[in-house]
Amino acid sequence: MSRPAARPDDEREFVKEIPSKAEHFSDWYTAVVLKAELADYYPVRGCIVVRPYGYTIWELIQQGLDRRFKATGHVNAYFPLFIPQSFFEREKEHVEGFAPEVAWVTRGGGEELSEPLAVRPTSETAIGHMYARWIRSYRDLPVLINQWCNVVRWEKATRPFLRTMEFLWQEGHTAHRTAEEAEAEARQMLGVYRDFAETDAAIPVLAGRKPESEKFPGAERSYTIEALMPDGQALQSGTSHNLGQNFARAFDIKFLDSDNVEKHAYTTSWGVSWRLLGGMLMVHGDDRGLVLPPALAPFQVVVVPILTGPKRDDVLAAAREVARRVGAVARTRLDDRVEVTPGWKYNDWEMRGVPLRLEIGPRDLAQQQVVLAPRAGGGKQGVPMSGLEQSVPEALAAVRRALFDQAKMYLDAHIVAARSLAEVVEAVAGRRGFVRAVWCGAEACEQAIRRQSGASPRVITEEAADGPCVACGAQAREVVYFARAY
């Protein structure tokens, strides 16, 4: 990415406002979230207020995902925030997995409740209960429902978007006639997540199956997309679970099949939270602030008129006209404020991550051009005013491509192959990213690697395994990627 000729004074001032991403990553993250007005703190631990600019990004994430959910046959519904304790305890692994982080309501209206209500940490149980009422026949299947909602998990350490006590997400819950259908659904949604992450968010991911120990509590198989953050840690960015018949048995989700035999349904669940937003900030941002992929940028284009000289009014009129025309092909904002200078606006919009800036001044007006300044992937260039309907979308596409390519190069460069346990330990210690290994998949081997390296197995891909297990030396069955994780 090219940066304009910088003057030392400005650089120093800038660094004062936003810490270096490379040197103070955590501080950098917090600073950009606050300064770009994505979110703010609230006096309850672990809770954030999502401000309009941040919420608009979330809405764009919602739209991108929702469009894909609808295209794959899903519909939206809404289930309640409160879950009776008794529901919650029906699935053994589920209750054990979530017990430590569930918030309970025990009083209401001034009286002790006869049965405590869980504030949902996820809704498999509530939805399972309802599916049992709704499903009678194989003709009722599949049920393909998604809900957009909030959930609460009593986390010990929190960070804006990445781990908050209350967070927004979507959770899809489906019920199927056969195991094969459920498995296909879980895999399909993993594919949807991958497509969204890589296309709209421009984040390359490793996609695959979760090892046993990392499965969702109560799931038969869990799938995940894992992204690599600049500090070398993995971020689980979306998960999809094949729940088999576990929840159907726990909640009596049964149907009469065409052979007149009553059977338990097969269910799935899958979710993406606003954590993905946090991941996107970390992956693409730089020392100047945010860099938003065009698909998820509240403003894809900002038009900055240079209001000076005798042609001032003409420049403003031209800028308005450009903003109007570009507004037809991209989300566009005209920044015609007179109280701040153009340079201030450049820095401000760069900090907020706007992918493309158009500058129009008296010189441009004379040449019937605008200066096009992409936030990433190239330097400023003048383009003819007449062709903006083509050049702007092209420039936005180039920004997306540059962001993805840059992140992909980083990901590829930070996958270290390890052929022994010692190499796994060494690679993890270097915080270089993912450590690729082959293993036999045995629990003992996994635990050994975990203990000695401090890293967890993030994802098992479908690559063919070759050679001996890094832990025990037996014939390896799978390719697994280890990393420290968020």
Place this chain on the structure above:
RNA sequence: CGGGGAGUGGCGCAGCUUGGUAGCGCGCAGCGUUCGGGACGCUGAGGCCGAGGGUUCAAGUCCCUCCUCCCCGACCA
């Protein structure tokens, strides 16, 4: 949850050791000059010093409790 750090106008900080009228920079408001990478001048507004208790003639400053945030670790689909 353990270790460490912090909370003082909107933001960033000083003041606390040694108690005695709350300061600086930026920002903000008005006016004027400016405007192609964070402009400048003049004038001005704005703070029960995170909360509660205690010591004292007197607390931003000393003591106790609590809350929130940050960093490292542990924990965590």
